[in-house]
Amino acid sequence: MRKAVLVTGASSGVGLALCKRLLEEDHELHLCLACRNRSKAEAVRAALLASHPLAEVSIVQVDVSDLQSVFRASRELKQRFQRLDYVYLNAGIMPNPQLNIKALFSGLFSRKVIHMFSTAEGLLTQEDQITADGLQEVFETNVFGHFILIQELAPLLCHSDSPSQLIWTSSRNARKSNFCLEDIQHSRGQEPYSSSKYAVDLLSVAVNRNFNSRGLYSSVVCPGTMVTNMTCGILPPFVWTLLMPIIWLLRFFANAFTLTPYNGTEALVWLFHQKPESLNPLTKYLSATTGFGSNYVMTQKMDLDEDTAEKFYQNLLELEKHVRATIQKRNHQS
Numbered sequence: 001m002r003k004a005v006l007v008t009g010a011s012s013g014v015g016l017a018l019c020k021r022l023l024e025e026d027h028e029l030h031l032c033l034a035c036r037n038r039s040k041a042e043a044v045r046a047a048l049l050a051s052h053p054l055a056e057v058s059i060v061q062v063d064v065s066d067l068q069s070v071f072r073a074s075r076e077l078k079q080r081f082q083r084l085d086y087v088y089l090n091a092g093i094m095p096n097p098q099l100n101i102k103a104l105f106s107g108l109f110s111r112k113v114i115h116m117f118s119t120a121e122g123l124l125t126q127e128d129q130i131t132a133d134g135l136q137e138v139f140e141t142n143v144f145g146h147f148i149l150i151q152e153l154a155p156l157l158c159h160s161d162s163p164s165q166l167i168w169t170s171s172r173n174a175r176k177s178n179f180c181l182e183d184i185q186h187s188r189g190q191e192p193y194s195s196s197k198y199a200v201d202l203l204s205v206a207v208n209r210n211f212n213s214r215g216l217y218s219s220v221v222c223p224g225t226m227v228t229n230m231t232c233g234i235l236p237p238f239v240w241t242l243l244m245p246i247i248w249l250l251r252f253f254a255n256a257f258t259l260t261p262y263n264g265t266e267a268l269v270w271l272f273h274q275k276p277e278s279l280n281p282l283t284k285y286l287s288a289t290t291g292f293g294s295n296y297v298m299t300q301k302m303d304l305d306e307d308t309a310e311k312f313y314q315n316l317l318e319l320e321k322h323v324r325a326t327i328q329k330r331n332h333q334s
Contacts, residue, residue, distance in 0.1 A: 003029055225256050
């Protein structure tokens with residue numbers, strides 16, 4: 001029986017590279033591309049089938065920053081599938097990233113230069129906005145839309161006979177100092193991306209606590225520092241050209257510089273082969289690349305506690321009740 005894999009954000013970057021690598025690992029997968037742009041997804045599907053004709057590749061159109069879209073896609077998936085073996089929760093945004101030039105130059109001449117480049121700690125701020133659902137866009141896209149998707153797909157994910165696995169794309173940039181339980185959407189801060197990735201870490205731990213007994217397991221991954229559509233906008237192209245030799249040199253001192261989406265998927269592909277019940281729920285799995293370009297997987301203990309994770313999960317459940325009621329009222333009025 002074919003394994004069924006759902007990948008959000010599958011039309012570019014890490015998501016696209018992951019799809020290619022998964023089919024290299026198992027060319028008979030049923031791979032479902034969960035994408036916002038259907039025309040891009042169709043082009044990706046055609047390319048994947050051309051190179052892996054024995055695979056089954058389907059598409060579901062979903063925008064995780066639009067809850068109506070998430071509910072619609074969930075209904076469609078429940079009609080198509082009896083179960084999902086893997087769900088890669090990869091879609092995400094970092095809107096209008098702004099580089100802190102002062103922090104950059106002060107960091108260049110400090111002992112923390114490698115750490116700074118590896119994690120972007122203190123370097124990036126973003127301008128967030130409110131979605132049609134009344135939520136912060138980064139929070140809804142990177143966290144809450146995926147949370148609703150999991151809630152809706154629970155019948156396809158929870159099976160006692162064999163476990164299913166959630167694999168989240170998190171980040172080394174997930175910082176405890178940028179997250180607050182009293183402001184889970186980070187509406188009062190300037191680093192919503194970092195906050196959202198720390199929220200992903202918390203949510204993964206909470207999912208394990210609440211769903212392991214039902215056969216659903218969750219892990220988080222950091223793909224490393226890459227040049228993708230998300231990161232290219234941080235600096236002008238000529239600056240990237242100037243920085244690349246320095247970044248290549250830094251790879252000999254820090255393994256976080258995976259540089260390409262292909263390299264960045266190393267930990268995501270590694271998890272595809274693991275028994276999820278054997279994994280540590282408090283561990284983050286990091287894609288790493290040596291200075292000579294060899295890929296491998298590292299582990300890192302997450303900087304969080306299970307009580308905070310559970311409180312965050314309960315906050316999400318309360319928010320879910322609120323948004324469901326709001327959507328129902330809106331639909332009734334229309």
